[in-house]
Amino acid sequence: IAALVAGAESPLEEATAAAMRRLDGAFSVVALSEGKLLAFRDPHGFRPLSIGRLGEDWVVASETCALDLVGADVEREVAPGELVVVDDQGLRSIQAVEQAGDGALCIFEFFYLARPDSRLAGVEVHGARVRMGERLAEEAPVEADLVLPIPDSGTPAAIGFSRALGIPFSEGLIKNRYVGRTFIQPDQGLREQGIRLKFNPLAEVAGKRLVVVDDSIVRGNTTGQIVAMLFDAGAVEVHVRISSPPIVGPCFYGIDFAAEDELVAAGRDVEAVRAHIGATTLAYLSLDGLQASTRRPESAFCRACLTREYPTWIPEETARAKLRFERPEPARA
Known part of the structure; x- marks a missing residue:
């Protein structure tokens, strides 16, 4: 530019x-x-x-x-x-x-990227995320002892989920504030190391049926390791609830998931993703539920990562490889 x-x-x-x-x-x-x-x-x-x-x-x-x-x-x-x-x-x-x-405001801003105290198109982000959690509780209720967020972006939705079902809210996972966002690390090894350093479960999760609420699952790295941590800490059930629909399409507008094979929900149904992350159950917020929570019309958003419907022309794979200064893989016979 x-x-x-x-x-x-x-x-x-x-x-x-x-x-x-x-x-x-x-x-x-x-x-x-x-x-x-x-x-x-x-x-x-x-x-x-x-x-x-x-x-x-x-x-x-x-x-x-x-x-x-x-x-x-x-x-x-x-x-x-x-x-x-x-x-x-x-x-x-x-x-x-x-x-x-x-x-075509990026809807990923609403459920993950933006700070909760910001306003997008006149709508407070925190309030929208609480509504996402409330709607998620309506769509995918579960019997449990504690609701805990994957901090920090999962916290408002966990508050909404807890309120809607009357299940006590707990921090459950303590976050190391000196470790940044893990999904934007440049390679898988760094992402996994970041997850291990970033979260530590509290003793109160032992013997409990837990609902773990997060804003999204991109690659599945964070969620799967946290589920394993909670079982290791003595949880008897770990039910994962996601306050957005499955992310199934690459982003070409600035979010760091540009390869479809990196997305855990691309080509997998919900049960396959549940098995991949090791949770007791897994449920996502519906697209209609997400849209209603923003209080903005569908036409005002880019939802391509959730629908694979892109608002601009997207180059073919060979052209995208050139834009990334990479050599495209040869065609297979």
Whole structure:
């Protein structure tokens, strides 16, 4: 993007708008030039981008919680396809590219990526995740002694599940705050090592029937190892409940699961995934249940990882390999 803008002979704003019209895919960009702040978003609005006001100054951030933390008032989101320019004349808006339909905000933001104290499309993320847990309890109830989350992104849904069924909520798993997100580690060995360092079960799980609530299962690494940890700690049953539908499609818009063979639910039914992770039972939230929990229309989201229906053209495998600077595997006879 920077090369397209820098290589243009036209003024900065025109060059940025022209670059936006040439791009296809997901981007939310904040750029600083001499005397100007620019913020712009792809026409589908895959990734969030918000504008705030701090006194006489303007603030731009990918999530509204960042604006809250610096004391800024949230003004609005940068619209899909919009270019915002802030300079000594104030804030100006240019609709550089027409918005694509109702937009296509990544639904993965709602159940995993975004901080729970952020707002997406005007909806508080924490509240949406609690509703996901409540709906999950309606769709897949279970008799158990404790409900515990896989922290931290599974916590709001676990709260909702616990409330809906009246089963006591417990932390159950203590998280090491110095270990980052495991699913985005670059290889399987690092992911597994991160899981072992990241969680430790409490003694109270021994002899208990547990419901373990998480936001999603991507590769199955975290969930399977945690299930084994809990059985090793003395749990008699471990029922896994997931507050999203199965992830069955690769993401080409910025989430780190671009290969279908890495996705545990791709090509497996629920029973096969349950056996893979070693749980007593397994259930996912339905797509309708997830959608209702966001209080936003289906048309406003990209749900490709859940449906394999992509809002933009996706290159064939050979083209994707070239984009990753890899050599495609030879065709098999």
